[in-house]
Amino acid sequence: MQIQYLGFRLKAHGRDYSYRVINKQSEDREFIFSISNRAFAETHLPFQDAAALCYQKLQKALDLETAEHPLPRCSTLSYQELDAYREAHRPVRKRSW
Secondary structure (H helix, E strand, O other), X not given: OEEEEEEEEEOOOEEEEEEEEEOOOOOOEEEEEEEEHHHHHHHOOOHHHHHHHXXXXXXXXXXXXXXXXXXXXXXXXXXXXXXXXXXXXXXXXOOOO
16 A cells, blocks of 8 residues: 655645555545644644644554445544644753753
């Protein structure tokens, strides 16, 4: 299985990040992950980190996907997901003075 990042689109509500999943055993599928402008501002997630966060979420979701519970084609990232990513990848530095 291969995941391709197709890019993002600016929308009035925020940004939509698009991905294509290529699987030799089934037809290609496209997924869109949305992050609102408000979520970016309130969680202080840099725009440049959003594509990686969505990619990681898609990878994990595909691993858990079953025939009975297919992955939705469109989803919105939660504040908790944004906070968890930011804390793991951009921890707050403590001042040493």
